[in-house]
Amino acid sequence: MEALPANETRVLPGPEAIAAKIPDGALVALPPDYSTPAMAVVRALVRRRARGLRLLGVPVLGMAADLLVGAGCVAEVESSAVSLGEAGMAPRFVEAVERGAVRMRDSTCPMVHSALQAAEKGVPFMPLGGVLGSDLLARREDWKTIADPFSGAPLVVAQAIVPEVALFHARWADRAGNVWVGRRRELATMAHAARACFVTVEELREDSMLEDEILAPGVISSVYVSAVAPAPRGAWPLGVPGLYGVDDMHLAYYAEAARTPAGFARYLEEFVLAAVPA
Amino acid sequence: MSWAPAELLACTIARLVAGAAHVAVGAASPVPAAGCLLARAHEGARPRISLLHRRSGNPFSEGSRELFDLAGQGRIDVFFLGGAEIDGEANVNLVSAGGRRFPGSYGSAFMVFAARRTILFREEHTRRVLVPRVEFVSAPGWSPPGVPRRGGPQALLTGRALFLWQPERRRFRLQSVHPGHSAEEVREHTGFDYDAPERVPHTPEPGERELALLRGPVAREMARDYPAFARRLWGTAAP
Numbered sequence: 001m002e003a004l005p006a007n008e009t010r011v012l013p014g015p016e017a018i019a020a021k022i023p024d025g026a027l028v029a030l031p032p033d034y035s036t037p038a039m040a041v042v043r044a045l046v047r048r049r050a051r052g053l054r055l056l057g058v059p060v061l062g063m064a065a066d067l068l069v070g071a072g073c074v075a076e077v078e079s080s081a082v083s084l085g086e087a088g089m090a091p092r093f094v095e096a097v098e099r100g101a102v103r104m105r106d107s108t109c110p111m112v113h114s115a116l117q118a119a120e121k122g123v124p125f126m127p128l129g130g131v132l133g134s135d136l137l138a139r140r141e142d143w144k145t146i147a148d149p150f151s152g153a154p155l156v157v158a159q160a161i162v163p164e165v166a167l168f169h170a171r172w173a174d175r176a177g178n179v180w181v182g183r184r185r186e187l188a189t190m191a192h193a194a195r196a197c198f199v200t201v202e203e204l205r206e207d208s209m210l211e212d213e214i215l216a217p218g219v220i221s222s223v224y225v226s227a228v229a230p231a232p233r234g235a236w237p238l239g240v241p242g243l244y245g246v247d248d249m250h251l252a253y254y255a256e257a258a259r260t261p262a263g264f265a266r267y268l269e270e271f272v273l274a275a276v277p278a
Numbered sequence: 279m280s281w282a283p284a285e286l287l288a289c290t291i292a293r294l295v296a297g298a299a300h301v302a303v304g305a306a307s308p309v310p311a312a313g314c315l316l317a318r319a320h321e322g323a324r325p326r327i328s329l330l331h332r333r334s335g336n337p338f339s340e341g342s343r344e345l346f347d348l349a350g351q352g353r354i355d356v357f358f359l360g361g362a363e364i365d366g367e368a369n370v371n372l373v374s375a376g377g378r379r380f381p382g383s384y385g386s387a388f389m390v391f392a393a394r395r396t397i398l399f400r401e402e403h404t405r406r407v408l409v410p411r412v413e414f415v416s417a418p419g420w421s422p423p424g425v426p427r428r429g430g431p432q433a434l435l436t437g438r439a440l441f442l443w444q445p446e447r448r449r450f451r452l453q454s455v456h457p458g459h460s461a462e463e464v465r466e467h468t469g470f471d472y473d474a475p476e477r478v479p480h481t482p483e484p485g486e487r488e489l490a491l492l493r494g495p496v497a498r499e500m501a502r503d504y505p506a507f508a509r510r511l512w513g514t515a516a517p
Contacts (some may be wrong), residue, residue, distance in 0.1 A: 034333070035341075035342070058342075059342060079382060080382050080385065081381040081384045082382060083381035085306065086306060086506070089381065090381070094378075097379045098378065098379050106373055107383070108384070108385055108387040108388055108416075109346060109384055109385035109388070110346035110347075110385055111387075111388070113342070113343035128350075128388065129388065130387060130388040130389075130391030130427070131391075132391075133418035133421055133425070134383070134418060135373075136383060136416065153424065153425070153426050154424070154425060154426075183338070183339040185339075185343070185344075189343070239333075245333065
């Protein structure tokens with residue numbers, strides 16, 4: 001695994017090359033379906049038969065996680081929720097958790113953000129209001145209740161989470177490896193917290209985005225980015241805001257197919273295993 | 279004037295959120311969204327409505343943590359929560375029950391503390407959902423003294439009835455049953471005990487003005503963010 005400091009961003013040829021960089025057993029932070037998951041890499045991970053991955057939903061997961069779980073790539077999921085949204089439950093995830101094939105570490109959205117923000121700042125833990133009295137707390141050895149050192153009131157803290165890999169798709173990278181994510185700031189938090197960050201992009205730009213005062217506030221500096229690779233329509237069947245929308249018909253098709261192991265296997269044959277990456 | 283059950287629920291939500299300055303509506307919540315839009319159509323400017331689900335024009339620009347950060351500061355008055363199970367102490371379970379796995383707790387364990395009022399909304403009103411005790415507490419309905427907590431449940435609205443939460447008694451009180459339903463039927467289909475007046479009134483039916491607002495400006499706005507719902511209920515398409 002790449003070391004954390006002074007990343008020299010590499011430009012890789014495509015999704016397969018990124019999937020080859022993600023080792024079996026890695027803790028991989030993934031964004032929600034609405035925040036541009038690197039679906040082309042997810043499919044490449046299935047093709048390379050990745051095993052034992054531990055997924056972290058920032059803060060929730062959807063189709064990317066369901067595909068990886070269904071294909072047997074995942075040992076553990078930590079997330080505040082896993083669902084296909086309007087297309088319904090995440091069928092492979094539900095089946096795997098009910099069967100005990102995948103270990104679920106339940107979380108709550110702001111706690112995922114807090115634990116990653118602790119890692120971002122290089123501090124051991126971060127407090128969060130609320131959560132006291134929730135059964136989530138009893139199941140998490142990395143969450144503790146402490147006395148607020150100022151008021152004495154009980155307060156929940158979460159240990160920092162340092163993902164080995166942050167993986168997502170974005171609209172642009174420039175040749176220096178700066179990545180534009182716009183308002184999807186959870187992608188920046190993931191990149192800052194993780195030891196390595198891999199990004200597929202719609203388009204590689206020849207200009208420097210940090211020279212552009214309009215683009216720069218939406219940019220993740222290349223210091224956090226291990227490698228980028230071009231992958232046009234790399235979020236499909238999910239969307240890239242402002243560029244292309246979610247393929248709702250495909251999501252509904254997947255939700256129906258994945259209800260049974262046989263249907264899921266046919267889906268993999270048709271859209272994952274047979275497909276040569278663009 | 280005839281009305282659809284979802285219109286009655288939206289009107290009830292509009293009354294519950296009256297007076298709020300800022301309401302946030304989460305994913306897959308078309309009825310709460312319609313209720314909030316109706317409240318705003320009534321009152322003119324208030325409340326500010328943050329629809330978290332919008333695919334374009336999302337209200338936030340700091341990513342998904344911004345909702346929780348501003349809720350933690352006290353900038354959210356009303357939030358909505360569903361539940362695979364809800365019990366008589368207003369505990370909500372979104373994780374698992376009877377060996378079945380549900381999607382997960384989302385932000386509930388935090389939001390019921392941080393938002394001033396949480397409206398529990400679940401159309402299915404059965405003993406399967408409204409249970410004596412939830413199997414897993416995603417979000418606790420109340421907290422013992424000494425636990426910092428800004429807010430809590432306000433009400434539980436189902437397809438059959440409206441309950442108001444009584445924080446001092448830590449129990450629900452049946453406020454009204456929807457037209458076409460009865461207090462006996464509600465008791466029969468509710469798995470937890472609750473207080474009720476001797477004569478339980480009916481939930482007020484939607485009035486002409488409310489229906490006109492719902493089917494006009496609210497329907498047009500809903501068509502953008504909840505197209506399937508708007509088409510089914512009002513036959514409206516996005517402009």
